[in-house]
Amino acid sequence: INFTYLPGDGIGPEVGAAALAVLSAVAAQFGHTLEAEDHLIGGAAIDAGEKPLPEVSFGSCHRTGAVLLGAVGGPKWDHLKGADRPELGALLPLRKRLNLYANIRPCKPYEALLDRAPLKRDRLEGTDFVVMRELTGGIYFGKKGRDADGAFDECRYSEPEVERIAVIAFDLAMTRRKKVTSVDKSNVLETSRLWRETVERVATRYPEVELEHLLVDAMTMHMLTRPTHFDVILTENMFGDILTDEASVLCGSMGVIPSASLSDARDDGKTVGMYEPIHGSAPDIAGQGKANPFAMILSAAWMLRLSFGLDAEATAIESAVEAALVAGDVTGDLGGSLSTSDVGAAIAQRL
Amino acid sequence: INFTYLPGDGIGPEVGAAALAVLSAVAAQFGHTLEAEDHLIGGAAIDAGEKPLPEVSFGSCHRTGAVLLGAVGGPKWDHLKGADRPELGALLPLRKRLNLYANIRPCKPYEALLDRAPLKRDRLEGTDFVVMRELTGGIYFGKKGRDADGAFDECRYSEPEVERIAVIAFDLAMTRRKKVTSVDKSNVLETSRLWRETVERVATRYPEVELEHLLVDAMTMHMLTRPTHFDVILTENMFGDILTDEASVLCGSMGVIPSASLSDARDDGKTVGMYEPIHGSAPDIAGQGKANPFAMILSAAWMLRLSFGLDAEATAIESAVEAALVAGDVTGDLGGSLSTSDVGAAIAQRL
Numbered sequence: 015i016n017f018t019y020l021p022g023d024g025i026g027p028e029v030g031a032a033a034l035a036v037l038s039a040v041a042a043q044f045g046h047t048l049e050a051e052d053h054l055i056g057g058a059a060i061d062a063g064e065k066p067l068p069e070v071s072f073g074s075c076h077r078t079g080a081v082l083l084g085a086v087g088g089p090k091w092d093h094l095k096g097a098d099r100p101e102l103g104a105l106l107p108l109r110k111r112l113n114l115y116a117n118i119r120p121c122k123p124y125e126a127l128l129d130r131a132p133l134k135r136d137r138l139e140g141t142d143f144v145v146m147r148e149l150t151g152g153i154y155f156g157k158k159g160r161d162a163d164g165a166f167d168e169c170r171y172s173e174p175e176v177e178r179i180a181v182i183a184f185d186l187a188m189t190r191r192k193k194v195t196s197v198d199k200s201n202v203l204e205t206s207r208l209w210r211e212t213v214e215r216v217a218t219r220y221p222e223v224e225l226e227h228l229l230v231d232a233m234t235m236h237m238l239t240r241p242t243h244f245d246v247i248l249t250e251n252m253f254g255d256i257l258t259d260e261a262s263v264l265c266g267s268m269g270v271i272p273s274a275s276l277s278d279a280r281d282d283g284k285t286v287g288m289y290e291p292i293h294g295s296a297p298d299i300a301g302q303g304k305a306n307p308f309a310m311i312l313s314a315a316w317m318l319r320l321s322f323g324l325d326a327e328a329t330a331i332e333s334a335v336e337a338a339l340v341a342g343d344v345t346g347d348l349g350g351s352l353s354t355s356d357v358g359a360a361i362a363q364r365l
Numbered sequence: 366i367n368f369t370y371l372p373g374d375g376i377g378p379e380v381g382a383a384a385l386a387v388l389s390a391v392a393a394q395f396g397h398t399l400e401a402e403d404h405l406i407g408g409a410a411i412d413a414g415e416k417p418l419p420e421v422s423f424g425s426c427h428r429t430g431a432v433l434l435g436a437v438g439g440p441k442w443d444h445l446k447g448a449d450r451p452e453l454g455a456l457l458p459l460r461k462r463l464n465l466y467a468n469i470r471p472c473k474p475y476e477a478l479l480d481r482a483p484l485k486r487d488r489l490e491g492t493d494f495v496v497m498r499e500l501t502g503g504i505y506f507g508k509k510g511r512d513a514d515g516a517f518d519e520c521r522y523s524e525p526e527v528e529r530i531a532v533i534a535f536d537l538a539m540t541r542r543k544k545v546t547s548v549d550k551s552n553v554l555e556t557s558r559l560w561r562e563t564v565e566r567v568a569t570r571y572p573e574v575e576l577e578h579l580l581v582d583a584m585t586m587h588m589l590t591r592p593t594h595f596d597v598i599l600t601e602n603m604f605g606d607i608l609t610d611e612a613s614v615l616c617g618s619m620g621v622i623p624s625a626s627l628s629d630a631r632d633d634g635k636t637v638g639m640y641e642p643i644h645g646s647a648p649d650i651a652g653q654g655k656a657n658p659f660a661m662i663l664s665a666a667w668m669l670r671l672s673f674g675l676d677a678e679a680t681a682i683e684s685a686v687e688a689a690l691v692a693g694d695v696t697g698d699l700g701g702s703l704s705t706s707d708v709g710a711a712i713a714q715r716l
């Protein structure tokens with residue numbers, strides 16, 4: 015199991031260490047050798063006198079094709095501009111250069127956390143959807159800048175860009191409840207009209223899959239009033255950013271949600287995968303051993319499954335996490351008293 | 366009281382008729398004469414062989430300076446392109462040409478509706494914020510189109526555009542709890558960086574007001590986990606569209622939320638105001654007498670207060686609505702059995 019480990023900023027190194035402990039335990043138990051290539055990214059790279067995304071870090075990601083990322087960014091680097099920033103200079107180029115256009119974020123609340131959510135239990139029970147977010151296009155990557163008239167950001171989508179993410183969403187729906195909800199703002203945006211047309215065209219190839227369209231503003235409501243209705247939610251980059259954060263509230267905590275960002279198969283036959291918690295670098299609690307490492311541990315499990323085909327190993331980790339949640343072996347944010355590394359150790363021990 | 370009445374599409378004419386009945390009753394009681402200039406807009410105008418925004422409709426809005434709008438759009442006109450559509454051809458140009466850049470949407474759940482919200486009562490109690498949405502800039506009004514590479518939409522903001530809406534938000538905060546939460550995506554967008562810089566500059570003129578910044582993705586969470594924290598939420602056009610729909614869920618129903626869209630004072634000294642429910646045209650229930658008219662009735666009350674300075678009249682309507690909610694004189698969506706026009710009559714009678 016040779017992968018690239020990018021701890022990054024804030025709580026990244028802490029939750030990363032807990033995930034590495036879990037990976038070591040799983041490797042020992044299942045008889046794998048583990049080789050983590052540890053590299054700098056984001057503010058950590060800037061502080062070391064490097065660019066936000068050092069070439070050696072990128073090279074490792076490209077070579078291994080499997081990346082476990084903590085988090086990047088924080089107020090310390092907020093004064094920096096454009097590509098000098100951790101987000102614009104590291105995270106976004108990494109996604110783009112590795113062609114990680116398919117970002118998958120699950121929303122399936124754990125029974126043990128249901129009562130932590132601000133929503134009523136009876137509304138949440140049975141919720142089980144995934145958001146398929148387009149990750150390498152849209153307003154994130156369009157031309158941006160200043161001119162005499164002010165500031166601008168261009169949102170762009172090409173038909174092939176929409177088509178390939180739609181295909182992934184429909185393929186995923188075929189393995190699930192066969193329902194795709196495509197989210198756009200086609201009553202205002204031209205990119206959304208292209209989005210909708212293209213998704214409808216792809217849908218004709220999947221007669222068994224039921225397709226519906228929702229406007230992004232309406233979606234923020236439906237997600238709260240009828241979350242159990244959804245199966246696969248397909249959307250563009252910015253709307254996906256917004257909707258996945260909203261969805262995390264249904265789960266009672268952001269701290270338990272992993273994500274995968276995948277490319278197509280490359281010329282060498284390999285699909286690149288990057289795995290990261292959906293939470294950020296949480297600078298306010300960094301370095302205090304308070305950070306909840308579940309999202310990072312679950313991201314590591316997804317890496318095992320999706321990049322290395324190690325399904326039993328991934329499932330073992332996921333079961334251990336669920337058991338720890340039930341037993342209350344959790345950090346303070348979830349009502350427990352364990353430190354970040356204690357949680358990692360508790361999961362490792364359950365394996 | 367001379368105003369322009371644009372019933373529009375779907376349920377617009379029904380909820381509009383209920384609001385007119387209430388306005389008549391209030392005018393009679395307080396001794397005003399009421400003159401509603403009834404005009405076509407949106408799909409209704411298209412069906413009559415006109416443009417989505419007929420010049421005579423616009424002219425009336427411009428002359429009266431006070432507009433009560435139902436809703437525009439629906440699937441019937443969804444195949445139309447660009448400026449032939451009700452939204453792009455009528456609603457957006459109307460906002461732009463009347464310079465209605467300040468859109469205000471309240472979020473203060475009624476006690477009688479608290480238990481209808483999917484959120485837990487104890488999280489909602491005490492919620493009382495308004496969203497100040499910039500309404501005439503951003504990606505709604507930027508260049509949009511298709512070219513060989515696909516589709517594009519440009520988001521633009523100038524410093525004066527940001528400054529003027531920020532001033533309105535801070536002025537409003539001074540009359541409330543003196544807190545402004547500005548929402549952007551400044552870790553990715555250049556327009557958001559301009560937004561944040563400009564808001565910070567305006568804030569220096571309001572030393573008593575506390576300013577915080579939140580990223581839009583994080584805001585979707587905070588709105589649900591700590592809604593009582595917010596006072597005035599200030600944001601750009603698209604984010605405001607998304608966040609105000611999300612906020613409506615806190616109120617237990619979209620059907621009770623009015624909005625005002627205001628201009629600066631014109632050369633003739635008059636501030637133009639347009640008042641509309643935040644819900645849409647709801648074509649699925651149009652024509653059946655099922656639509657909840659409260660948002661439209663409350664929009665009419667806001668018109669009386671903000672465009673005509675008739676505070677007692679507005680308050681009388683608002684009190685009557687609250688009493689009707691408590692008494693259960695409501696439509697089916699709120700658990701009652703009254704028709705749209707029954708509700709209008711019930712409010713009129715309570716005045």
Ligand SMILES: CC(C)[C@H](C(=O)O)[C@@H](O)C(=O)O
Nearest residue numbers: 087101105255292552553582
């Ligand atoms: C850090 C930021 C640039 C990023 C994004 O907006 O994509 C984050 O919010 C995410 O969702 O992964």
Ligand SMILES: CC(C)[C@H](C(=O)O)[C@@H](O)C(=O)O
Nearest residue numbers: 201202231438452456606643
């Ligand atoms: C109908 C649509 C164009 C409009 C908008 O996006 O502004 C609506 O959603 C609103 O919030 O007023």
